[in-house]
Amino acid sequence: MGSKERIQRQKDDTRKGILAAALQIVKQEGWAALSMRKIADVIEYTAPIIYEYFPNKEGILLELTRQGYINLGLKVKEARDSKTNAEDQLEAMWLAYWDFAFEEKEYYQLMYGVQVNCCELYKKMPEAEYTTDLFYDAIEKLLTKQPVSEDTSCLKYYTFWSLIHGLVSINLVQKGANDEINQQILRSAIKAIIKTIND
Amino acid sequence: MGSKERIQRQKDDTRKGILAAALQIVKQEGWAALSMRKIADVIEYTAPIIYEYFPNKEGILLELTRQGYINLGLKVKEARDSKTNAEDQLEAMWLAYWDFAFEEKEYYQLMYGVQVNCCELYKKMPEAEYTTDLFYDAIEKLLTKQPVSEDTSCLKYYTFWSLIHGLVSINLVQKGANDEINQQILRSAIKAIIKTIND
């Protein structure tokens, strides 16, 4: 009965199709325009069929969020492995984070933007922790004062993240900004924080 | 005919009532739960009456945004005037900005959060520029290299704003964070940026 597997494959395909359709709509019309019926139109089904694959609309968003975190993690890891020096690694990692935010704008908005439930997100989404851990490790390598206190690395991590996330947020909504200035802010601020990392 | 004025006063009251009702609903149930019909319920009218006072829902949000910018401007100015030293002024101003974000959480979310139209916002909202100008002035006072180039102060302003806005955003969605750590990040980062303001 190989038909069982064929059917399963078809089901997997429609599931992927739903996610792809959602992303396509969002890229064309933005998050506000995403609706179950539009997704159904794209995959050439009617809306209720989607509920055979996802519990509800939020389930779709959650899955896309998960994909986003996995992709971001890969990019950041890749950036780290492209350098040997610890400082260069950390800088490259944040630049990769930055690039991801704009290359995968829709994903980033979903992951850090119009979030609904956030407190419970980290529990449901271990994938989100992976990227965080990468940054923590990189920061702790730069901390000379041993043993590294949890508070110190946490503080440094949040300082970095705040700056870059803030810069990203501002640029995602206020498109008019100059890209050169962004790069200047980004690089100089990262260097400045790295410099003061052992204060 | 003093009744004309009495009627106008009543109209103004219902207009304020609409805004107050909207804010009340948002504070109780969040921005996602705000609807025209709910507002109507609170002010004890039916929904269409709101359209006598605002062109549409966005009009209400726009007015609340305006109020937010005015309030923020006042708070920041107040903070500036509480100090004499230029460095202390700038620090106090950003701390006031920070406090506003959490004291008036709903306003801040509206002003910088789930924004819809942003490119056209600054044209329609001169109030938004007031606060920006305050910060620009404070930053330029600290710049020793004269004449002050537009690019430099812009760069410094965005660095500050990114950091603080990022920190605020993260804390508005991820409530679990420790407030002491936030204050530590905030103060140390502000001081660090101020220190490197003439690099």
Next chain:
DNA sequence: ACCTTTGTTTAACGGTGTTAAATAATTTTA
């Protein structure tokens, strides 16, 4: 008292997420 203007509501349109019931297609069983 009538007419006009103003204030307010009711009803409706097209849209949203979601669910239950009805139907169509497929597979299993006799």
Next chain:
DNA sequence: TAAAATTATTTAACACCGTTAAACAAAGGT
């Protein structure tokens, strides 16, 4: 192969949303 059971899919409906046009009520002016 024909009937039964299971699965896939759709239709119809519910309650909500923003918004608008028409109907209705109340007040004002003549």
